[in-house]
Amino acid sequence: xxxxxxxxxxxxxxxxxxxxxxxxxxxxxxxxxxxxxxxxxxxxxxxxxxxxxxxxxxxxxxxxxxxxxxxxxxxxxxxxxxxxxxxxxxxxxxxxxxxxxxxxxxxxxxxxxxxxxxxxxxxxxxxxxxxxxxxxxxxxxxxxxxxxxxxxxxxxxxxxxxxxxxxxxxxxxxxxxxxxxxxxxxxxxxxxxxxxxxxxxxxxxxxxxxxxxxxxxxxxxxxxxxxxxxxxxxxxxxxxxxxxxxxxxxxxxxxxxxxxxxxxxxxxxxxxxxxxxxxxxxxxxxxxxxxxxxxxxxxxxxxxxxxxxxxxxxxxxxxxxxxxxxxxxxxxxxxxxxxxxxxxxxxxxxxxxxxxxxxxxxxxxxxxxxxxxxxxxxxxxxxxxxxxxxxxxxxxxxxxxxxxxxxxxxxxxxxxxxxxxxxxxxxxxxxxxxxxxxxxxxxxxxxxxxxxxxxxxxxxxxxxxxxxxxxxxxxxxxx
Amino acid sequence: xxxxxxxxxxxxxxxxxxxxxxxxxxxxxxxxxxxxxxxxxxxxxxxxxxxxxxxxxxxxxxxxxxxxxxxxxxxxxxxxxxxxxxxxxxxxxxxxxxxxxxxxxxxxxxxxxxxxxxxxxxxxxxxxxxxxxxxxxxxxxxxxxxxxxxxxxxxxxxxxxxxxxxxxxxxxxxxxxxxxxxxxxxxxxxxxxxxxxxxxxxxxxxxxxxxxxxxxxxxxxxxxxxxxxxxxxxxxxxxxxxxxxxxxxxxxxxxxxxxxxxxxxxxxxxxxxxxxxxxxxxxxxxxxxxxxxxxxxxxxxxxxxxxxxxxxxxxxxxxxxxxxxxxxxxxxxxxxxxxxxxxxxxxxxxxxxxxxxxxxxxxxxxxxxxxxxxxxxxxxxxxxxxxxxxxxxxxxxxxxxxxxxxxxxxxxxxxxxxxxxxxxxxxxxxxxxxxxxxxxxxxxxxxxxxxxxxxxxxxxxxxxxxxxxxxxxxxxxxx
Numbered sequence: 001x002x003x004x005x006x007x008x009x010x011x012x013x014x015x016x017x018x019x020x021x022x023x024x025x026x027x028x029x030x031x032x033x034x035x036x037x038x039x040x041x042x043x044x045x046x047x048x049x050x051x052x053x054x055x056x057x058x059x060x061x062x063x064x065x066x067x068x069x070x071x072x073x074x075x076x077x078x079x080x081x082x083x084x085x086x087x088x089x090x091x092x093x094x095x096x097x098x099x100x101x102x103x104x105x106x107x108x109x110x111x112x113x114x115x116x117x118x119x120x121x122x123x124x125x126x127x128x129x130x131x132x133x134x135x136x137x138x139x140x141x142x143x144x145x146x147x148x149x150x151x152x153x154x155x156x157x158x159x160x161x162x163x164x165x166x167x168x169x170x171x172x173x174x175x176x177x178x179x180x181x182x183x184x185x186x187x188x189x190x191x192x193x194x195x196x197x198x199x200x201x202x203x204x205x206x207x208x209x210x211x212x213x214x215x216x217x218x219x220x221x222x223x224x225x226x227x228x229x230x231x232x233x234x235x236x237x238x239x240x241x242x243x244x245x246x247x248x249x250x251x252x253x254x255x256x257x258x259x260x261x262x263x264x265x266x267x268x269x270x271x272x273x274x275x276x277x278x279x280x281x282x283x284x285x286x287x288x289x290x291x292x293x294x295x296x297x298x299x300x301x302x303x304x305x306x307x308x309x310x311x312x313x314x315x316x317x318x319x320x321x322x323x324x325x326x327x328x329x330x331x332x333x334x335x336x337x338x339x340x341x342x343x344x345x346x347x348x349x350x351x352x353x354x355x356x357x358x359x360x361x362x363x364x365x366x367x368x369x370x371x372x373x374x375x376x377x378x379x380x381x382x383x384x385x386x387x388x389x390x391x392x393x394x395x396x397x398x399x400x401x402x403x404x405x406x407x408x409x410x411x412x413x414x415x416x417x418x419x420x421x422x423x424x425x426x427x428x429x430x431x432x433x434x435x436x437x438x439x440x441x442x443x444x445x446x447x448x449x450x451x452x453x454x455x456x457x458x459x460x461x462x463x464x465x466x467x468x469x470x471x472x473x474x475x476x477x478x479x
Numbered sequence: 480x481x482x483x484x485x486x487x488x489x490x491x492x493x494x495x496x497x498x499x500x501x502x503x504x505x506x507x508x509x510x511x512x513x514x515x516x517x518x519x520x521x522x523x524x525x526x527x528x529x530x531x532x533x534x535x536x537x538x539x540x541x542x543x544x545x546x547x548x549x550x551x552x553x554x555x556x557x558x559x560x561x562x563x564x565x566x567x568x569x570x571x572x573x574x575x576x577x578x579x580x581x582x583x584x585x586x587x588x589x590x591x592x593x594x595x596x597x598x599x600x601x602x603x604x605x606x607x608x609x610x611x612x613x614x615x616x617x618x619x620x621x622x623x624x625x626x627x628x629x630x631x632x633x634x635x636x637x638x639x640x641x642x643x644x645x646x647x648x649x650x651x652x653x654x655x656x657x658x659x660x661x662x663x664x665x666x667x668x669x670x671x672x673x674x675x676x677x678x679x680x681x682x683x684x685x686x687x688x689x690x691x692x693x694x695x696x697x698x699x700x701x702x703x704x705x706x707x708x709x710x711x712x713x714x715x716x717x718x719x720x721x722x723x724x725x726x727x728x729x730x731x732x733x734x735x736x737x738x739x740x741x742x743x744x745x746x747x748x749x750x751x752x753x754x755x756x757x758x759x760x761x762x763x764x765x766x767x768x769x770x771x772x773x774x775x776x777x778x779x780x781x782x783x784x785x786x787x788x789x790x791x792x793x794x795x796x797x798x799x800x801x802x803x804x805x806x807x808x809x810x811x812x813x814x815x816x817x818x819x820x821x822x823x824x825x826x827x828x829x830x831x832x833x834x835x836x837x838x839x840x841x842x843x844x845x846x847x848x849x850x851x852x853x854x855x856x857x858x859x860x861x862x863x864x865x866x867x868x869x870x871x872x873x874x875x876x877x878x879x880x881x882x883x884x885x886x887x888x889x890x891x892x893x894x895x896x897x898x899x900x901x902x903x904x905x906x907x908x909x910x911x912x913x914x915x916x917x918x919x920x921x922x923x924x925x926x927x928x929x930x931x932x933x934x935x936x937x938x939x940x941x942x943x944x945x946x947x948x949x950x951x952x953x954x955x956x957x958x
Contacts, residue, residue, distance in 0.1 A: 066735040195702060322838040348809045396791055
């Protein structure tokens with residue numbers, strides 16, 4: 001590939017492997033040194049040790065901050081902190097922005113206030129706002145004092161928004177121009193910059209009062225005649241956002257209209273900041289990870305190498321909820337202990353009814369919640385969706401119910417028991433389908449998050465409901 | 480907001496509401512006309528009908544193709560096809576690219592070959608490649624014939640890659656320049672274009688043989704002196720991809736390095752195509768949706784308004800797997816029917832042991848699978864993670880086991896039963912934790928997808944295992 005150095009994911013992996021190898025050697029030497037403590041310390045080994053560290057530091061300096069962040073995240077705590085010490089102080093800020101919240105906490109805990117201040121000094125107001133919630137309070141106050149008036153104002157305004165609002169995600173790196181100048185003048189103006197901000201795919205056209213008039217895409221600037229006026233070339237109808245807009249809606253708009261950057265204007269139409277695609281991509285990724293985590297009953301992102309106690313804290317809440325629903329299901333069974341004593345096969349078959357109902361209900365609720373999230377499902381669709389899901393449940397319940405009834409008949413040689421099993425399975429899947437449609441739609445109407453805990457609720461209903469339907473039918477018809 | 484028209488998500492919602500309102504009126508009139516069939520058809524009503532359609536068509540014409548796609552997706556089948564008929568033929572291609580696979584199928588099924596050919600004519604080779612798998616075979620063949628040699632070559636090569644490979648996602652809209660010309664010449668060259676391709680944030684520098692020499696970011700072109708040569712300004716070490724690279728790795732690289740576009744080069748270093756951030760965003764979104772869907776046992780994306788039979792087809796596979804695992808758990812219980820007959824409380828308590836083990840195991844497996852996906856977890860970390868997860872499970876198992884043992888003691892007044900319950904819960908959560916670490920790591924080592932079905936497998940183990948441990952301990956110690 002001649003002069004062109006490849007930097008694709010594979011070669012990144014190579015670099016990471018090199019760092020890991022250096023760390024391993026570093027560890028070996030440390031162990032050796034450790035073992036010889038008290039004895040005569042071998043000069044050669046100490047040199048090897050130092051050499052390793054120097055090489056490691058050199059490797060780290062070559063890496064993009066995002067790659068260093070990635071390495072830090074994939075290291076257990078002690079090694080993570082050892083590597084963190086090797087990173088040059090002026091890069092600390094950029095790297096802290098890239099690591100996950102959980103890992104950021106461990107890194108900041110290892111820094112003293114001076115180091116934090118030094119790291120923060122290289123950052124813009126919007127980047128500081130991202131870090132601020134994780135910093136010690138007195139450091140934030142001290143930081144505020146070092147900023148100039150404009151930066152302080154920006155930091156304050158960024159901090160005033162909710163984490164999920166556009167205002168908390170925007171930056172202030174916009175280049176503004178007037179609409180009454182020629183493109184020639186714009187080009188000359190741009191050449192006065194040393195570098196343009198990242199993601200500058202458009203310039204923002206404002207009037208004397210800072211009101212947004214339109215945007216001038218760089219693409220248009222490049223192909224248009226230099227004599228034209230900005231007003232003739234700009235698009236006067238750009239996609240704009242309000243700082244109070246919901247970030248997930250902004251992300252959808254970025255996706256839908258293939259945006260790279262977009263202006264954020266306040267209620268008066270004044271240009272306030274700008275949103276860029278990289279923030280939106282991070283948001284989309286985080287949002288989807290949150291969805292996967294909460295479906296599994298993890299409250300938040302967890303540092304995979306965090307301590308046992310921290311993990312217990314992250315996980316106990318959902319286990320407690322699960323315990324309550326399991327206890328409820330257990331009490332439902334308790335109601336029918338007499339029936340089980342008479343026909344112990346019921347105990348063996350009842351988990352099947354509950355389990356397959358839960359699976360089917362989760363399929364329905366996932367479909368509906370996703371439809372709500374993408375805006376395809378409205379409350380008005382309720383009856384139509386209910387009909388469809390009930391149909392699916394009836395067919396699936398009947399088909400698998402017949403299969404299972406045959407197996408149960410082979411095992412227990414009891415036709416009545418098989419018929420009860422078939423009926424219970426079909427009914428429980430019907431219950432699951434209805435609840436799978438109704439619960440998220442009710443939550444939508446009440447303006448609550450339709451996704452939160454919906455899977456737990458469905459499982460609780462299909463467990464208790466399944467046991468009740470199966471044991472109830474059995475008690476009525478079999479005993 | 481003076482002259483500036485807002486087009487933020489809210490006002491999009493307004494437009495969508497207008498379309499829905501027009502559709503509703505359209506439906507009302509149709510019903511009316513339908514009721515009067517055979518009678519004297521009222522001219523006025525037919526006019527109202529037409530007027531509605533014209534207004535609807537006008538509204539649709541104003542909307543971005545992505546918005547029309549969104550409307551089509553949120554409509555039940557009959558109305559979806561009615562709206563689809565109103566869309567201008569030359570926009571069909573763009574809209575087909577935007578809708579989800581499931582909805583695209585319903586739209587294409589409604590078009591005849593001529594309409595499809597007309598829609599396809601407005602598309603580029605890489606866009607055709609996205610549509611081709613959903614088109615009738617003879618249409619694809621006919622299409623191939625209408626393309627010029629270069630386009631046909633590109634379509635063929637795009638189709639030759641796997642859906643998840645970079646080669647299937649790249650486009651061919653790159654602007655190439657030589658490195659021995661001045662920026663002034665580049666600027667003049669660009670001005671000869673009517674418009675630059677979307678997402679042109681860099682120009683690709685190639686030599687006479689088409690080998691990639693570097694990239695010239697547009698940002699640099701704008702701030703640098705026009706007299707400089709491309710070779711002096713370009714970056715010679717860009718992030719490049721191979722057409723056979725995995726799309727998920729490319730997406731991670733785009734995220735990590737905040738890329739907007741990147742060159743794709745073949746094994747010889749020849750420029751082959753380009754990747755853009757919009758494709759990567761779509762990929763990230765689809766990948767995360769796939770994860771959520773498959774966790775719930777849905778094989779693929781499902782049109783929420785699809786027919787009952789289609790949905791049954793999409794869902795039966797996982798229900799069948801679930802049925803098998805449930806049957807296995809049921810047979811484990813069957814082994815201990817004698818014990819349950821003697822102490823029926825076991826039947827009521829056993830689902831708790833199984834359920835909370837499943838929840839806990841799913842937490843572990845989700846953490847590990849995520850860690851593997853982000854590259855933080857390697858096989859070498861196995862022992863450390865096993866220790867940690869076992870610790871978490873022991874603590875959680877013991878705490879909740881004690882709570883539950885107390886409740887069971889209150890209910891059944893049987894200390895021995897409570898102790899068995901406590902032991903079984905702790906052991907089953909330990910089993911869940913170990914399997915939650917071991918299963919994904921084994922799959923990783925065997926080069927399989929660690930996520931696929933891991934939740935089903937864990938639940939199967941904790942169900943059967945939980946029943947076995949609890950009933951086994953009870954049989955040994957209580958009877």
